[in-house]
Amino acid sequence: SFESAPIFAADATKKADPKAQAAKAAKAVKSGPTFNRKAKKIRTKVTFHRPRTLKKERNPKYPRISAPPRNKLDHYQILKFPLTTESAMKKIEDNNTLVFIVDLRADKKKIKAAVKKMYDIQAKKVNTLIRLA
Missing domain, CATH: 1.20.5 (Single alpha-helices involved in coiled-coils or other helix-helix interfaces)
Structure with a gap:
């Protein structure tokens, strides 16, 4: 005291x-x-969802594809060969029509462009027929 x-x-x-x-x-x-202590987060739902994390943009060190892809359907691939059957020859003589065996993936516009480039012929129209090749 x-x-x-x-x-x-x-x-x-x-x-x-x-x-x-x-x-x-x-x-x-x-x-x-208790100083500088973060307040406890109040949870309002029973399920937990993980937070969406940062997704960075790709920054490659080298190109994964070394060369640009080659055009697999060029005009040499589109027109395979002219058809030389008797009926095809008759079409050439009578109707002024050429008959070609072409690639299945080629459409009419591509066939027309290929004929123009290969033979320097302006095709009036293109008829197609899918057949057993």
Whole structure:
């Protein structure tokens, strides 16, 4: 009881200085266990969805394909060979019509362009027939 009297006297002098008291309180709060502690997130749903993470754009170190792809259906591939049967020859003589065996993947516009490029002939129209080749 005798030693506690001087502590009271020291406390009484600190109460007189409000700035020092405020600084002491601030220091106590900052050094306390709850300072800078993140508040616990309140969960409102029972299911957990993982957060969507950052998806970066691709930045390749080298090209995966070394050369551009070759056009597999060029005019040499489209027109395979002219048909030389008797009926085809008759069409050439009588109807001024050429008969070619062509690639199955070629459409009429591609056939027309291939005939123009290969034989320098402007085809009036193209008739197609899918047959057993």
